[in-house]
Amino acid sequence: xxxxxxxxxxxxxxxxxxxxxxxxxxxxxxxxxxxxxxxxxxxxxxxxxxxxxxxxxxxxxxxxxxxxxxxxxxxxxxxxxxxxxxxxxxxxxxxxxxxxxxxxxxxxxxxxx
Amino acid sequence: xxxxxxxxxxxxxxxxxxxxxxxxxxxxxxxxxxxxxxxxxxxxxxxxxxxxxxxxxxxxxxxxxxxxxxxxxxxxxxxxxxxxxxxxxxxxxxxxxxxxxxxxxxxxxxxxxxx
Numbered sequence: 001x002x003x004x005x006x007x008x009x010x011x012x013x014x015x016x017x018x019x020x021x022x023x024x025x026x027x028x029x030x031x032x033x034x035x036x037x038x039x040x041x042x043x044x045x046x047x048x049x050x051x052x053x054x055x056x057x058x059x060x061x062x063x064x065x066x067x068x069x070x071x072x073x074x075x076x077x078x079x080x081x082x083x084x085x086x087x088x089x090x091x092x093x094x095x096x097x098x099x100x101x102x103x104x105x106x107x108x109x110x111x112x113x
Numbered sequence: 114x115x116x117x118x119x120x121x122x123x124x125x126x127x128x129x130x131x132x133x134x135x136x137x138x139x140x141x142x143x144x145x146x147x148x149x150x151x152x153x154x155x156x157x158x159x160x161x162x163x164x165x166x167x168x169x170x171x172x173x174x175x176x177x178x179x180x181x182x183x184x185x186x187x188x189x190x191x192x193x194x195x196x197x198x199x200x201x202x203x204x205x206x207x208x209x210x211x212x213x214x215x216x217x218x219x220x221x222x223x224x225x226x227x228x
Contacts, residue, residue, distance in 0.1 A: 034216055043205060043219035044156075051214045090155065092217075099144055099209070101217055103156040
């Protein structure tokens with residue numbers, strides 16, 4: 001069975017500092033990994049994905065994520081946080097043999113000015 | 114990227130009634146899914162909407178409670194039947210483009226409050 005864990009309910013970071021939002025996963029076969037962001041009263045927006053290739057993937061709004069197969073992790077990172085990055089972030093996984101996407105519990109990011 | 118629109122965006126419903134949510138996607142979308150997001154929670158997959166046939170439901174969700182239709186490639190409906198306050202949630206329509214490596218695109222969601 002597929003599963004995703006986001007161990008932090010909330011991450012606090014000062015504006016201009018680097019941020020990391022953690023994600024680990026479990027899936028049969030090769031993982032397809034995704035990050036989404038949800039702003040208040042909005043649907044989810046896609047940030048980035050890992051399918052194959054380079055372990056470091058870059059996405060929207062300056063975000064990037066690093067795939068680590070041995071640690072089954074896919075942490076979201078940004079070198080310099082903005083106040084406008086404050087939102088709810090979801091990690092998600094899909095197995096290579098299927099079409100269902102399973103979401104983590106979400107991590108709320110607060111960026112303080 | 115795919116465009117997905119849902120309606121209603123929000124509604125307040127009485128206990129025991131049913132409400133149908135409509136989802137329209139553009140032609141790039143091949144697979145459609147319905148998710149539920151309960152207050153303060155993550156997204157839970159309700160079902161995969163299959164064109165012209167019965168939806169594929171996840172564990173814990175049944176057709177009698179959440180009937181889903183997808184009469185053509187670009188349109189789907191989710192009905193929440195015989196609602197109770199526990200059904201108060203955001204219901205999200207989503208879809209992927211061709212292949213299973215694609216990301217999900219989401220509608221804005223339908224926020225239902227059941228009194």
